[in-house]
Amino acid sequence: MTMPLLQVQHLHMEFKTSRGTLRALNDVTFDVQPGEIFGIVGETGCGKTVTGLSILGLLPQSATITQGRILFDGNDLLKYSSKEMRKVRGAQIAMIFQDPTTSLNPVFTLGKQLSWVIREHFGISEKEARLRISQMFESVGLPDVERIMRSYPHQLSGGMQQRVMIALALACQPKLLIADEPTTSLDVTIQAQILALLKELCNRFGISIILITHNLGVIAKTCDRLAVLYAGRVVESGPTRDVFKNPQHPYTNGLMRAIPKPSRHGERMEVIPGTVPLNSGDVVGCAFAPRCKFTMERCRQETPTLEAVGYDHYAACFLREENRVG
Amino acid sequence: MRKLEFLIRRLLTSFLVLIGVSIITFALARIVPSNPAALYIGPRARPEDIERVSRELGLDKPITVQYIRYMKDVLHGDLGNSIATKRPVRQEISGRFPATLELLFTAMLLAVVIGVPLGVISAQWQGKWVDVIVRTSSIFGVSMPAFWLGLLVQIIFFRSLGWLPLSGRVDSDLRFTNPIEIITNFYLLDTILTHNWIAFKDVALHLVLPAFTLAAYPIGLIARMTRAAMIEVMGQDYIRSARAYGLPNRLIIYALALKNAIGPTLTVIGLTVAYSLTGAFFVEVIYNWPGLGLFTVHSLLNIDYPAIMGITLFGATGYIFINLIVDILQAWIDPRISLN
Ligand SMILES: Nc1ncnc2c1ncn2[C@@H]1O[C@H](COP(=O)(O)OP(=O)(O)O)[C@@H](O)[C@H]1O
Ligand code: SF4
Numbered sequence A: 001m002t003m004p005l006l007q008v009q010h011l012h013m014e015f016k017t018s019r020g021t022l023r024a025l026n027d028v029t030f031d032v033q034p035g036e037i038f039g040i041v042g043e044t045g046c047g048k049t050v051t052g053l054s055i056l057g058l059l060p061q062s063a064t065i066t067q068g069r070i071l072f073d074g075n076d077l078l079k080y081s082s083k084e085m086r087k088v089r090g091a092q093i094a095m096i097f098q099d100p101t102t103s104l105n106p107v108f109t110l111g112k113q114l115s116w117v118i119r120e121h122f123g124i125s126e127k128e129a130r131l132r133i134s135q136m137f138e139s140v141g142l143p144d145v146e147r148i149m150r151s152y153p154h155q156l157s158g159g160m161q162q163r164v165m166i167a168l169a170l171a172c173q174p175k176l177l178i179a180d181e182p183t184t185s186l187d188v189t190i191q192a193q194i195l196a197l198l199k200e201l202c203n204r205f206g207i208s209i210i211l212i213t214h215n216l217g218v219i220a221k222t223c224d225r226l227a228v229l230y231a232g233r234v235v236e237s238g239p240t241r242d243v244f245k246n247p248q249h250p251y252t253n254g255l256m257r258a259i260p261k262p263s264r265h266g267e268r269m270e271v272i273p274g275t276v277p278l279n280s281g282d283v284v285g286c287a288f289a290p291r292c293k294f295t296m297e298r299c300r301q302e303t304p305t306l307e308a309v310g311y312d313h314y315a316a317c318f319l320r321e322e323n324r325v326g
Numbered sequence B: 001m002r003k004l005e006f007l008i009r010r011l012l013t014s015f016l017v018l019i020g021v022s023i024i025t026f027a028l029a030r031i032v033p034s035n036p037a038a039l040y041i042g043p044r045a046r047p048e049d050i051e052r053v054s055r056e057l058g059l060d061k062p063i064t065v066q067y068i069r070y071m072k073d074v075l076h077g078d079l080g081n082s083i084a085t086k087r088p089v090r091q092e093i094s095g096r097f098p099a100t101l102e103l104l105f106t107a108m109l110l111a112v113v114i115g116v117p118l119g120v121i122s123a124q125w126q127g128k129w130v131d132v133i134v135r136t137s138s139i140f141g142v143s144m145p146a147f148w149l150g151l152l153v154q155i156i157f158f159r160s161l162g163w164l165p166l167s168g169r170v171d172s173d174l175r176f177t178n179p180i181e182i183i184t185n186f187y188l189l190d191t192i193l194t195h196n197w198i199a200f201k202d203v204a205l206h207l208v209l210p211a212f213t214l215a216a217y218p219i220g221l222i223a224r225m226t227r228a229a230m231i232e233v234m235g236q237d238y239i240r241s242a243r244a245y246g247l248p249n250r251l252i253i254y255a256l257a258l259k260n261a262i263g264p265t266l267t268v269i270g271l272t273v274a275y276s277l278t279g280a281f282f283v284e285v286i287y288n289w290p291g292l293g294l295f296t297v298h299s300l301l302n303i304d305y306p307a308i309m310g311i312t313l314f315g316a317t318g319y320i321f322i323n324l325i326v327d328i329l330q331a332w333i334d335p336r337i338s339l340n
């Protein structure tokens, strides 16, 4: 394997809240290869968004990273000053968010918003910037460039707005794009179009994409590799094909069964009973134990760590080990 | 098209509100003085005089006829004659209004130029000492009564330091040395137009204390409003996005965020302008400022009802006009407003 573009190693992060410390990320470890689409999946509240924000250095002030490294092209981003980090954002790593309708500034035209970003990073004239924008719009499949440049966000549909967000993010040719639930707020046909667009951009420009979603089905269609996050911890990671064929963690299994399947009675899916623990700092043993079908005595006392279960395939569960022993 | 529709609707409602105000003031002015004609003539009126004047003023007609007659005159720019000065109310108002407007305008300029940046800085350093200082002083600005503040700054800057004049619009000696040539009746403007720099300086110095006294409340209010709006806006998704694209902090705060935050602030600015119109009357009394406020006080004391009605109508028009401008500005800043 080549040198990874991004390596997140043993990342621990916590929030200071009025009710004390809330541990949001626990020993998160994964890496992203150049030119691949890497999926991060987990239920709401598992820490997907805060993982993305950590990479970008955009965590709220109440958050502290207590341990770990985030290596980008071999450099530890956590050691960067805020000024250096600003140069990384947009130009090296960009991020788009779940809801395009709230992520664009409502009181400026899209042309204005785009030209700010481009001029900030390239220091070029308004005219050159506009040329670049129209190229960007074409590559994300937006027609009628002039009209869109003159529009305000609310004048576009959600799907169009998400395309504009992607164009904005790509405008500075970053090496890594973090897409946080980019299709969750869009309807199904538009979802497919946006995912296809991300895949195409990845092929065409050779950028890496981290695709964050709560829907494992989206990952199956789009990603090369993935990490499954539960309660701020990576519980399984590996190549998409291997993980789907041979899931090694009961949570991954549950997520797979939760993928909506078309059937005679419309969509049908199972849900995993129970909820994600709010504060993984309080948890003793395996965080999934209260919801797991295979919970053993050991699961309530020790915390499982990621172990290799195949080539580039890791899982954090005692089940396999116990079966081997027993 | 939608903007035009919006404008027409606003103009229409403004017009209706004005009619309402005119009816109410008219009714009050007819009900409150027991006998307007007697007031008009003075204390030594004989019954036959009162009857004659009643006829002359049309007071013997039904009240609706009186109102229609009054409104007809108003629309022709005739607000009747002041009982106290016997001169047309319109003349009294237009002669004094520039002084009030100059004071009001300077104060509002101060309020915006000081209040908005204070609010932004305060939001930017939320919870830090700068924020604490701004918030404490804005509470002072908002809660200190104008006459008290006026007195305080007069004592400090006139009595103790001797830096600024006590009251009035201009030093009376100037009449002999550098007389102001009246063009617009806005002294600052007139002295600039005639290159009368000595008088300009004197006029500006006379403005400082009253304008600041009048501005204290709006400064505090605008700073607080701007701070709250900025904090709210800075937590929005689009600000996080702007950061994710690597835009610099300065641009994010002073352009991206401020334009979103200025909407609610603008409403407050509009309200305070309207409110300060009343505030200006107090300040004029404190500083002996020859504007509408002083005239209003005299009119009230004399129950000079044509003058009071004229001032009320004039003030209401001003108030509605300011609100209209605020609405238009908001629609212009926020493209979404015209859609609703
Ligand atoms: N600003 C914050 N303050 C305190 N806790 C937060 C904050 N943002 C997120 N969290 C907590 O961190 C955890 C992970 O949140 P998040 O990354 O948004 O989850 P996901 O994106 O997977 O749905 C959640 O428990 C959430 O409550
Ligand atoms: S470690 Fe135990 S509780 Fe946790 S997932 Fe594996 S079997 Fe279930």
Ligand SMILES: [Mg+2]
Residues within 6 Å of the ligand: A048, A049, A050, A180, A181
């Ligand atoms: Mg999220």
